Amino acid sequence: xxxxxxxxxxxxxxxxxxxxxxxxxxxxxxxxxxxxxxxxxxxxxxxxxxxxxxxxxxxxxxxxxxxxxxxxxxxxxxxxxxxxxxxxxxxxxxxxxxxxxxxxxxxxxxxxxxxxxxxxxxxxxxxxxxxxxxxxxxxxxxxxxxxxxxxxxxxxxxxxxxxxxxxxxxxxxxxxxxxxxxxxxxxxxxxxxxxxxxxxxxxxxxxxxxxxxxxxxxxxxxxxxxxxxxxxxxxxxxxxxxxxxxxxxxxxxxxxxxxxxxxxxxxxxxxxxxxxxxxxxxxxxxxxxxxxxxxxxxxxxxxxxxxxxxxxxxxxxxxxxxxxxxxxxxxxxxxxxxxxxxxxxxxxxxxxxxxxxxxxxxxxxxxxxxxxxxxxxxxxxxxxxxxxxxxxxxxxxxxxxxxxxxxxxxxxxxxxxxxxxxxxxxxxxxxxxxxxxxxxxxxxxxxxxxxxxxx
Amino acid sequence: xxxxxxxxxxxxxxxxxxxxxxxxxxxxxxxxxxxxxxxxxxxxxxxxxxxxxxxxxxxxxxxxxxxxxxxxxxxxxxxxxxxxxxxxxxxxxxxxxxxxxxxxxxxxxxxxxxxxxxxxxxxxxxxxxxxxxxxxxxxxxxxxxxxxxxxxxxxxxxxxxxxxxxxxxxxxxxxxxxxxxxxxxxxxxxxxxxxxxxxxxxxxxxxxxxxxxxxxxxxxxxxxxxxxxxxxxxxxxxxxxxxxxxxxxxxxxxxxxxxxxxxxxxxxxxxxxxxxxxxxxxxxxxxxxxxxxxxxxxxxxxxxx
Numbered sequence: 001x002x003x004x005x006x007x008x009x010x011x012x013x014x015x016x017x018x019x020x021x022x023x024x025x026x027x028x029x030x031x032x033x034x035x036x037x038x039x040x041x042x043x044x045x046x047x048x049x050x051x052x053x054x055x056x057x058x059x060x061x062x063x064x065x066x067x068x069x070x071x072x073x074x075x076x077x078x079x080x081x082x083x084x085x086x087x088x089x090x091x092x093x094x095x096x097x098x099x100x101x102x103x104x105x106x107x108x109x110x111x112x113x114x115x116x117x118x119x120x121x122x123x124x125x126x127x128x129x130x131x132x133x134x135x136x137x138x139x140x141x142x143x144x145x146x147x148x149x150x151x152x153x154x155x156x157x158x159x160x161x162x163x164x165x166x167x168x169x170x171x172x173x174x175x176x177x178x179x180x181x182x183x184x185x186x187x188x189x190x191x192x193x194x195x196x197x198x199x200x201x202x203x204x205x206x207x208x209x210x211x212x213x214x215x216x217x218x219x220x221x222x223x224x225x226x227x228x229x230x231x232x233x234x235x236x237x238x239x240x241x242x243x244x245x246x247x248x249x250x251x252x253x254x255x256x257x258x259x260x261x262x263x264x265x266x267x268x269x270x271x272x273x274x275x276x277x278x279x280x281x282x283x284x285x286x287x288x289x290x291x292x293x294x295x296x297x298x299x300x301x302x303x304x305x306x307x308x309x310x311x312x313x314x315x316x317x318x319x320x321x322x323x324x325x326x327x328x329x330x331x332x333x334x335x336x337x338x339x340x341x342x343x344x345x346x347x348x349x350x351x352x353x354x355x356x357x358x359x360x361x362x363x364x365x366x367x368x369x370x371x372x373x374x375x376x377x378x379x380x381x382x383x384x385x386x387x388x389x390x391x392x393x394x395x396x397x398x399x400x401x402x403x404x405x406x407x408x409x410x411x412x413x414x415x416x417x418x419x420x421x422x423x424x425x426x427x428x429x430x431x432x433x434x435x436x437x438x439x440x441x442x443x444x445x446x447x448x449x450x451x452x453x454x455x
Numbered sequence: 456x457x458x459x460x461x462x463x464x465x466x467x468x469x470x471x472x473x474x475x476x477x478x479x480x481x482x483x484x485x486x487x488x489x490x491x492x493x494x495x496x497x498x499x500x501x502x503x504x505x506x507x508x509x510x511x512x513x514x515x516x517x518x519x520x521x522x523x524x525x526x527x528x529x530x531x532x533x534x535x536x537x538x539x540x541x542x543x544x545x546x547x548x549x550x551x552x553x554x555x556x557x558x559x560x561x562x563x564x565x566x567x568x569x570x571x572x573x574x575x576x577x578x579x580x581x582x583x584x585x586x587x588x589x590x591x592x593x594x595x596x597x598x599x600x601x602x603x604x605x606x607x608x609x610x611x612x613x614x615x616x617x618x619x620x621x622x623x624x625x626x627x628x629x630x631x632x633x634x635x636x637x638x639x640x641x642x643x644x645x646x647x648x649x650x651x652x653x654x655x656x657x658x659x660x661x662x663x664x665x666x667x668x669x670x671x672x673x674x675x676x677x678x679x680x681x682x683x684x685x686x687x688x689x690x691x692x693x694x695x696x697x698x699x700x701x702x703x704x705x706x707x708x709x710x711x712x713x714x715x716x717x718x719x720x721x722x723x724x725x726x727x728x729x730x731x732x733x734x735x736x737x738x739x740x741x742x743x744x745x746x747x748x749x750x751x752x753x754x755x756x757x758x759x760x
Contacts, residue, residue: 078723085515085728100726196605197596207708209724265595265617269706283596415725417709424708428618 035342036090037068040076040329042363043293050362058349064342073272077210084109089334092343097330099210099415101134101146102408104334106451108138110145111333116344117144120351120371124148128370131328131401135234135408140454146330147347149356150367153324153394154215156311157279157294158184158286162198163309166190166285170309177223177322178253180314184286185262191285200262202279202287205254205427206270207420211327213270216288217419218325218403220250223316227323230403230410234453238441247440251419251433255426268424290327295386296366310386312393326399329367368394409444409451418443512732521733531734534712537624538693538738541631541713546688549632550639554681557643558669578637586701589630590616593702616703620710623703627711631698639684646680647673679752686749693738693745714738 042048048070055066071079077096083089084104095101104110117124117132128151133142163170166187173183181201188200206213221229226246230236237243257263264283266274276294279287287294298304316322331350333343349355353371360367361380365387368375372395375381382388404411422436431439482490525531560571577585592599593615601612616623650673658664658672674681696715699705705712705720712720714734722731 077726081723081726081728103726208704208706265614268617268708269704271704281597412725421708428708 033063033339033342034065034067035092035339035346037066037092037094037343037346038076038079038090039068039070039094040096041070041072043291043366044296044299044364046299047363047366050359053362054350054355054359057355058346062345062349064345066342066346084334087336089336091337091339092331092333092346094329094331095146096210097131097146097328098402098404098411101330101332102404102411104332105134105143105145106137106408108136109335110134111335111337111340112143112145113147113333113344113347114144116147116347116351119348120353123353123371123373125151125326125370125372125395125399127326127399127401128328130232131326131405132330134405135453137451146328146332147351148328148330148370149347149351150329150360151370151394152291152327152329152367153390153399154219154288154290155292155313155390155393156286156288157292158309158311159279159282159307160309161307162191162282162285163187165194170311173311174314176315176319177220177313177317181253181257185257185260187285188262198282199264199284200286201257202275202284202289203254203257203263203267204270204275204289205258205263205267205420205423207417207424208269208271209415209417210272211414212272212275212289213417213420213423214414215290215325215327217250217254217423219288219313220254221246222322222325222400224249225316225318226250227400230406232406233455234407236407236409236444236448238445244437244441247437248433251422251426251437255423255433258423258427268427291366292386292390293366296364299364305386308386310389312389312397321398323398323400324393326394326401328370328401365390372396407448407451407453409448412447412450413444416443416447418447512736515729516732516736518729518733521730522737524730525733525737530709530712531717533620533710534714534717534734537699537711538713540624541628541695541699542689542692545628545631546685546692548628549636550681550685550688552632553636553639553643554677556636556640557647558673560640560644561647575637575641577634582634582697583701585634586630586697589626590702590704593626616706618707620707623707623711627699627702630702631692631695634698635688639688642684643677643680646677650676683749683752686745686752690742690745690749693742 039051042051051068051070055068059065073096076094077099080093080095080100083093084100101110117129121129128148132144132146132148134145135142136145158170160170163184167190168183168187174180184200188198191198204212204216221227224246226243228237228240229243229247258265258267264278266278270278275287275289276297278284279289279294280297292310295305295308295310298308313322313324331343331347333340337343350359351370353369353374356369356371357374357378360369361378365381365384368381368391375391375395380387381391404414418440422440425431425436425439426433479487556574560567560574595601595612595614595617598612598615600615604610604612613619613622615626654672654676655668658668663671694715695713696719699711699713699716700719703711705716709720714737718731718735720731721734722728725731
């Protein structure tokens with residue numbers, strides 16, 4: 001056996017280090033055809049199967065490799081925050097747009113993907129294209145930073161059997177916002193004659209995020225004429241009397257419904273999944289919640305699936321049609337990504353209308369396409385009563401992109417749960433809605449001041 | 456002057472030689488290089504997984520503006536109060552009852568041993584399923600507790616976690632005590648078992664029985680162990696995330712966060728990791744003195760048990 005000397009060890013170590021350095025270009029070249037992708041895990045197994053098939057099809061067609069991880073929604077958010085902070089990023093992220101995109105684009109941490117989006121620009125719903133335009137504080141202008149491939153709005157979900165058990169008919173529901181919500185209130189007393197602990201409304205007046213409580217409040221705000229609170233130019237109009245009045249009316253209605261006992265008391269701390277679970281356990285008659293995940297989760301239980309009625313938005317309180325808040329699901333390429341070309345190529349493939357259509361259909365149609373022509377040409381989207389209502393609200397009616405698109409400060413307003421906190425203040429501390437609204441406006445003003453947008 | 460110069464220059468050289476010699480020990484020739492080679496992986500792992508994360512965290516939370524922002528945040532102010540209450544009530548009630556129960560479990564009899572086995576179950580079973588179970592038990596509408604109240608007394612139970620900050624925080628603290636008390640009971644039980652029986656016999660001769668035996672024999676001998684355990688428990692509890700997160704989730708209306716859960720909220724829900732790290736680092740003014748006192752107590756030569 002040869003005697004190992006210190007010099008021999010040092011020589012060997014140097015040789016290994018040198019070999020490692022020289023081998024790196026080959027490793028890098030090999031990676032050039034592989035993109036690392038973080039994708040949101042589906043709500044139902046069919047969504048994940050649809051994504052795996054999409055990846056298989058793309059890999060066969062392109063010869064590239066998609067090294068993907070399917071990660072549940074909340075942990076993915078945490079993973080993305082960590083990655084963007086440390087700089088150790090994947091090549092493509094299916095991202096929680098409203099929470100994570102505005103700030104990162106503001107900080108110039110995202111790659112411009114206009115060349116990808118332009119390939120289908122003519123096909124996209126106008127609101128969808130608007131929703132791709134975020135403000136970059138380094139370049140001082142808006143640019144295209146997300147690749148949209150699916151959309152979502154908030155429809156109403158109602159247990160038809162509970163409505164009928166209470167002696168009502170859903171077809172009698174009023175056509176304006178407040179009256180529509182009020183329609184469900186008397187059902188509670190009727191249902192409690194036979195069932196303890198049942199409520200009329202799954203109203204999410206919550207301070208726990210990320211999305212539902214904010215979406216519910218904004219639904220009320222729009223219905224009360226406060227849609228102008230943030231405009232496309234990024235300006236926030238807190239001094240507008242109409243906006244102020246709408247905010248106060250919204251806070252008043254939501255908190256009164258809670259205090260009157262029409263909402264389960266735990267709603268104050270519900271997260272995005274809690275209302276779905278409570279609805280499934282028939283704790284309340286109706287819910288106002290994004291996507292038709294509530295229905296799709298019961299897809300294989302036909303009786304339950306068919307018992308739910310999905311309803312599009314009623315008219316605003318002034319009797320005019322109200323726009324739905326449009327959430328766009330999209331992928332982004334963070335700066336620091338190593339395989340930008342492959343990531344872009346994959347997204348160009350995905351946003352082709354027919355590819356997206358198949359992908360979303362195989363995922364049981366929980367999300368809508370971003371392309372209206374698809375729902376007009378493919379009977380699948382109108383064949384199911386849940387999807388039909390959802391499509392009508394999302395792609396065939398007026399929509400407005402979520403406010404963080406217009407001003408990145410609104411993402412922080414949402415994250416801080418400013419409106420949920422105002423509601424909690426009224427409910428827990430008895431604060432007057434007007435005073436709570438003023439406090440909320442002050443908080444918003446302070447947050448928005450951190451994001452000056454050059455027109 | 457000349458001699459003074461020689462002394463000034465000479466001292467550090469002598470120290471260096473001494474340090475070098477002590478590091479080298481009795482190793483000869485290439486043995487020393489081998490020793491270093493074998494140490495390098497451990498040093499590397501230590502730097503990568505201890506030094507780097509600590510300094511990266513300090514770097515993330517270094518800006519004074521983060522602390523100014525926290526101080527002006529009413530949620531953070533509530534969080535500080537919650538954390539102090541959590542520590543003061545949770546740790547002390549837990550340790551006090553653990554001390555008392557450790558005396559009970561000193562009793563002889565097979566049933567006491569059997570009871571001890573059942574008693575340590577909350578600590579032995581995994582934390583998350585038990586916390587989630589308790590969270591569900593506390594549900595106002597369909598939780599076990601309120602349903603039982605309804606079935607037995609026909610009354611609606613309170614909204615344990617729904618609207619009242621103090622009821623939710625009380626639920627968090629109670630769960631924390633239930634979960635952790637068995638562990639510290641066993642530690643104090645081991646301490647009691649180490650007290651020589653002869654001391655009790657001598658005390659008995661002097662007339663110290665019952666509570667007087669506890670006051671004059673057991674407690675003085677356990678006092679140092681009790682203090683060290685309390686300090687350790689306080690340090691652990693300061694970083695406890697699971698109890699508050701899974702019992703109240705920081706609710707209702709963000710009113711029951713502790714520093715560990717607020718840090719996660721700020722870092723990931725608000726997507727501001729620097730602010731989250733600053734929230735956690737703000738516990739250092741309490742944490743560092745605790746660690747210093749603990750080290751001092753562990754170093755003391757006047758060890759009782």
